[in-house]
Amino acid sequence: MAKAPIILGIETSCDETAAALVDGERRILSHALWSQIEAHALYGGVVPEIAARAHVDHLDHLIRKALLDAEMKLADVDAIAATAGPGLIGGVMVGVVTAKALAFGANKPFIAINHLEGHALSPRLCADIAFPYLLLLISGGHCQLLIVDGVGAYERLGSTIDDAAGEAFDKTAKLLGLGYPGGPAIEQAALKGEVTLKGEIGRFSLPRPLTDQPGCNFSFSGLKTAIRRCAERLESEQGGLYERDINDLAAATQAAIGDCLINRTDHAISRYLDSRGPKAPTLVVAGGVAANATLRSRLETLAQGRGLSFMAPPPWLCTDNGAMIAWAGLERFLLGQNDGLAAPARPRWPLDETAPPLYGTGQKGAKA
Template sequence: MTVLGLETSCDETAASVVRLAADGSTEVLSSVIHSQIEDHAAYGGVVPEIAARSHVEMIEGVAARAMAEARIDYGDLDGVGATAGPGLVGGVMVGLGFGKAVALARGLPFVAVNHLEGHAVSARLGARVDYPFLLLLVSGGHCQLLEVRGIGDMSRLGTTIDDAAGEAFDKIAKAMGLGYPGGPALERLAATGDGPRFDLPRALLGRKDCDFSFSGLKTAASRIAQSLETDQDRADLADAVQSAIARQLSERTDRAMADYAERHEARTLVVAGGVAANRTVRRVLEEAAARRSFAFVAPPLVYCTDNAAMIALAGAERLRLGLISDIDAPARPRWPLDEARAIADPVHPTGRKGAKA
């Protein structure tokens, strides 16, 4: 099954062609990503309007290049998958609309893909990972632990009650004057730092659930950043922040693994999302998995951050199950993977715009 995937949920315009074999193995025939980092660097973060306009300008060319590199024609496709949310809705609309147009023009089935489900299956792009597995999805906008039993069958075990880990990385890096994107810059600086110099707060120590919180860490580190005088001071704070985030991710994941192990014999921990590219985070989580006798799997680094290969694979897996979307599938700024839990037990109280996922 060969599927064209499109991803425009944030600041990357991406297209990919992925082939899913009958035995479940995958082959990435092409993966093209146009990054907008230079467009947003002057603002210290992603500007939604600029991102959406860039997607409009780039989507056709990126998709054409993906098809050319895959050496196939649109007639060779079995379907089209596009991110329908969650994300910056102006950007989501661009890829979603383009994907629908291709599907309509070629008479192909269309799949509206949850961006987070794409991250959930991204590890399957580099290795054979069987369902079920425990997933830590950790990125700029999301931080949650999920039991993944299959496509469209996931249960939330824990989530952030405020900021995501990737957001904490980026906002603290911005406070330290490290520029954009902040997470990779902070990781490079931390390599020469002495983190124990700084005593940063540890969140939710009295709670026994699997939820996360990074707002206190973000505020404390940002205040410390205002008083730094030397490059070594900045490196030490960067190391302290990176260690604190990795420690909290490890502690909550350890609780989830203990709960998961009581219900499953097959034990696999998958770590996906942009923060999974951080080497310190990977190492700490891999060590935690080893202590619980869990196999540790993370996507290849190129598939940790936003990409269309994971969207194409999620689309292919849905097509194989006959899960085809209506052509009027809407763009969704919020779209929880476990919608039943999000409705029954929202992290934030319901307000004018509904409960946040």
């Protein structure tokens, strides 16, 4: 019986440096991660130069640790996969160059992975989910609805025309003085905020952009502006923000973002079922924002109400990690889709390369 292939995955697209070993039996043999949260917290967001230098400082140690934890040597690995985009190009290049050097030195195949595909396929690392499925990908830099027909086969139904949901969480948290990363901070503050039974906030009337429009696109720029104006009004009237104000605004923000996600995903479900029919009706949610327990619960309720099964990876696998890159590499390795050492690092790399660009994305595709 042939042994299951083993893939080394490397992730350096933003502010997490990670390396992992995954095999063909869906086992995460090891996972080593260095979080840069403390390095960027002072600035309230990711500083690309600091991120790239941190990847240089820590990546080789993490790769060594991943191999030691799995009690393996590089010779035991069947291929080396690394995030080749989209992302902060300095960090992406660190991972790609390191992976290519290891692949060349050990005479192993190199596989260039789209970071978004890592998120898109990560649920298949957790469970035997068949293609096709509907994917809501929500993170700090991305907010998309796609039909996943297979590895490398994606149809975009909708995307953000300006900012992503995760960015809205981060900028709101910074505005309210809740720190970085913003998503978990907003989620915790929202638990103490006032919410009515309908999920609306009595004190604040925030917009739900595009929810009165057809289609599956998102917009969060206007919501961020409305939140800032609410905060500025309170500061002007009261001389500052009190804890109750912060908690209520956090709850209002989470409710508004949740309503937008539910509305757009509901539209996407209709299109998905119309085009793919009843086969494998599954809604998958992935990306860093998918770690939000309240949003996961609301999306699961939506899926069940529309007759779809629901799947979201465990919270740690929703945020950036090496295991999802290794798994995406393994899926491509099994299909013989290896890349040469000339494969480029790409700051932009849409999953659906046939879809026309949306407002704010430029002609080269999705932004990091």
